[in-house]
Amino acid sequence: MLLFVARRLLAAVGVVWAMSVLIFAIVHILPGNVAYAILGEYATPTAVAALEDKLGLNAPLWLQYWHWLSGVLHGDFGLSLSMDRPAGPVIMDALGRSAILAGIAFVLVAALGIGLGVYAATHKGQASDRALAFAQFLFIAVPDFFTGLLAILLFAAWLHWLPATGYVPIAEAGLREWLAHLVLPVAVLTLGLTAHVSRLTRSSMLEVLESRYILAARAKGLPERLVLRRHALPNALPPTITILAIDAGILIGGIVVVETVFAYPGLGRLLVFAIEHRDLPMLQAGILIVTAIYAVANLVADIAYALLNPRIRYATGVA
């Protein structure tokens, strides 16, 4: 098991490194550069040339990359070129706020998704199952920005129950305001992702419930609750866990739409900002973190598989 974890960790480091090379290359292929972005409407050729020189953009690419890499290995993410301040703290602040949003949404998605999925599977064909299916397909089909705008119009502009946008630190505004700012974005995220997760759980649960060992369990007279908990659920969960692992990554760095609609200062929007301004150090640092989170989430998912299923555990144990 330890060997398995170590090997997967090593692979994750490789993936993160490959991503850094890829991002570096892509930013240099894109037209325009950070000098144009900084100078905006003042980007005369002489001004651009002077600024490129100042920012070290004229050095050979491999040298620029090496400067960045050696900085990161020393724990220095470099200076954000567009903001002229250290990229590390800016990224970490945004990551912290994304983690709050992602953490709450993830727990809700996991609990609601699995719960509703199991409920729907055990009530297959009944009115409640069909009502759930309708709601699930609705929230899968309707994009987040639409649900988000609708929620803002309804709960902020019309009912005045919740703030329209933004984030306030708990230390500054207190628990009530902090929570009030989180309700809408968390709800929109949860609705969309729960729909996916519960659909998937329902179908894999149905598959398992029709298998022979469930028939055997029922035949030997086990109560239905035990059948579900001990025999059906552990075998139905692996696909759900895979999806949840992907969702964890999406929630940290990929919820640009929800962050934009709710003007939530998270990592996703910061990454878009970095791309728009060709701000390589900031983009690299952000991508590094998101990639690492994906890698870790997948690792956790693999370990969870192994814990749920002895066959995988033993197979990897000897490998």
Add this chain to the structure above:
Amino acid sequence: MDLTRRTVLGAALAVAATRPGRAAQNVMRIGLGTSPTRLDPMMTTNGDEYIYDNLVFNGLTRMRADLSVVPDLAQSWSYSEDLKHWTFPLRHGVLFHNGREMVADDVVAFFQRLLDPKNSAPSSSNYAMIETVTAPDPYTVVFDLSFPYGGFADILSDRQVKIVPRDLVGQLSAHPIGTGPFAFVSYTPGDRMVLAKNPHYFEPGLPKLDGVELRIIPEMSVKIAALEAGDLDIVWDIPLDQVKPLGGHANLRVESVPTASWDAAIMNNQTAPFNDVRVRRAFNIGVDRRDIVELTLFGQGVPTISPIPPTHPFYATDITLGAADPDGARKLLAEAGHPEGITVPIIVPVGRPVRERLGVTLQQLLKPAGFDLQVQRVPFSSYDAEVSGKAPLYIDGYFARPTIDTSCYPFLHSKGSWNSRLWHYSNPDVNRALDAARLSGDPAKQKVQYIAMQHGVYDDPPGLFAYAVNFACAYAKTVQGVQTHPMRWFDLTHATLA
């Protein structure tokens, strides 16, 4: 909040959950679209940042909403007969936000930093005429210019020339310090910038607000919802198609003011087909600019001849921008060797919706005049690298500058800093008029030259100046004492929240 709605929704629930209409404190909350990048005012380059520049800092002079220039950190100014020697006595006892007094050495240090090529300050070329800047005593600053420049006091009101403490330049990007009515407190990119009232502000009794919050909200519909929800007091720069619909809202006030910001169809004067003045003229007479304003700006703008807007006293009122003349245009095209008309691509910037609409408007309106324009959409972020100064025909635009000289010279003089990145335009009459206007300190003489310049541009157009565009903001009814400024920034020293 009306009572019936509450009752319907269940009084108990609503009372428990309803938020107070606004926080108790006297803080103005303004909704912006994008995150400011640089906090050093000298390095700022976009409209969202200029708002901050004018709240936290002061320049030597200040431009009011009626476009008149008045003293700010300077008490007054005087200049020599030849317009090359300018003296600015400073106000006494102006304190920076950290409590230190602002003196002439701070002003000198700022302009030296601005002009040092090592610092690559974006607007430094606008101040290239400064030869030396000195401080004969702590409350006097003297500029010596390399050539006479009548508008020198005016350009000192511009956005990037704000005085900062000379010993704290290194911390400007993280903890900026100025002399302005509001002091910097904190900035979270993507979320908000928090400013607090400067208790030592040099205008007694001002500002009236306790603070300002610049809230960054990318989605316009969300900003409007936040304004209606009472989460915002001002939405800056609303889209012009929203001016009429939002004007109907009972608890909002919408103001739309003319500016000197312009959009144009930029033509490359060096390559076919637009190297022929007859083709450029055909393009200009083939379309009615009033139709362009109606279709592109929803009426929120005015046709113009050059960057000088019709609201300005220097505008050439003797030129009539008439109705479309498609037959005349076709005739000119035929003379230029295009009897069948011209097929040419027109590049429009993705991410600048108004300019994109201008391109499509021209495509439609110019068909009868013999122009078959093929719209190509290119991301605005790729413009500098791929389009500017290169493409035969594209749509772009520029924000207002503080003086007529800085609005016209860089774009229309053959040696202007922007000319080579736009149309490569060269007209000796226009050059002569621009040079002469610059060398005169007398507005009456300047006016004669600028009217001559507009005639030159009308007869030999570098492209099509489509319009001077309006600038609009939406205000909560509680906001008082704020004028919508044609330069797109805010003076909030007199602002209050009722």
